[in-house]
Amino acid sequence: MFFATVDLPTRGDADSVMNQEVNDNGNPVAGNYYIQSAYKDAKTPNIVTVVLGDYRSIDTLGEQIVVFTAGLILVLILSGHRKERKVSNREENS
Amino acid sequence: MKTGSESPIIVLGARLLSPFIMLFGLYVIFHGHYSPGGGFQGGALLAASVLLMRVASGTQISSLMVKESLTTPLGVVGVLIYFGTGLLAFLMGGDFLDYGALPIPGLSPEYLRYTGILIIEIGVGLAVMMVMILLYDKMATGEEEVE
Numbered sequence: 001m002f003f004a005t006v007d008l009p010t011r012g013d014a015d016s017v018m019n020q021e022v023n024d025n026g027n028p029v030a031g032n033y034y035i036q037s038a039y040k041d042a043k044t045p046n047i048v049t050v051v052l053g054d055y056r057s058i059d060t061l062g063e064q065i066v067v068f069t070a071g072l073i074l075v076l077i078l079s080g081h082r083k084e085r086k087v088s089n090r091e092e093n094s
Numbered sequence: 095m096k097t098g099s100e101s102p103i104i105v106l107g108a109r110l111l112s113p114f115i116m117l118f119g120l121y122v123i124f125h126g127h128y129s130p131g132g133g134f135q136g137g138a139l140l141a142a143s144v145l146l147m148r149v150a151s152g153t154q155i156s157s158l159m160v161k162e163s164l165t166t167p168l169g170v171v172g173v174l175i176y177f178g179t180g181l182l183a184f185l186m187g188g189d190f191l192d193y194g195a196l197p198i199p200g201l202s203p204e205y206l207r208y209t210g211i212l213i214i215e216i217g218v219g220l221a222v223m224m225v226m227i228l229l230y231d232k233m234a235t236g237e238e239e240v241e
Contacts, residue, residue, distance in 0.1 A: 071225035
């Protein structure tokens with residue numbers, strides 16, 4: 001890993017691949033658009049919030065539904081186990 | 095019902111800490127436009143303040159903060175706030191989740207997006223908080239039944 005970090009570009013290097021405005025195919029890069037117009041579009045200084053909440057809001061909606069569904073499924077699993085245990089206890093007692 | 099700790103020091107310490115954690119959670123949600131943070135992190139902090147009271151003073155007292163029966167409905171409300179905001183923008187003639195089309199009078203599209211991001215962050219925070227409390231409640235109840 002240390003050997004690989006030697007080849008990494010320095011931070012803020014305008015010539016490195018990840019900082020270019022147009023990629024090798026000639027298409028504009030999305031990250032560049034976000035940095036240039038995040039404040040203009042939503043008047044929010046925090047670019048991460050704008051990307052998460054506005055440009056990529058369907059992704060965040062999916063995340064929230066994943067969290068909610070995981071909670072509901074865990075509740076269903078835990079409730080189911082309790083009933084099984086009650087039944088098995090009753091069988092042992094009788 | 096999970097009973098609380100016997101020690102008054104633990105209960106008092108939790109009572110002292112819990113409001114500050116809740117305040118910091120609200121700060122993380124509402125200040126997410128200017129500093130690191132947002133709905134997920136703030137929701138986890140809000141849940142932490144309620145769970146601290148749940149662990150320290152028992153379910154019966156801490157259900158004054160959030161009732162056990164309210165966790166699932168409020169989690170659904172959190173998801174619906176997000177989805178409803180997107181759907182409202184869609185019905186008002188914009189794209190789905192394009193907050194620029196929200197029907198709030200007196201705001202330019204830029205500030206409508208600013209407000210829309212805040213509304214969905216509140217929805218995310220509510221859902222995350224309620225799911226975490228729900229999980230603790232279910233686990234605590236299951237533990238009691240096994241004993």
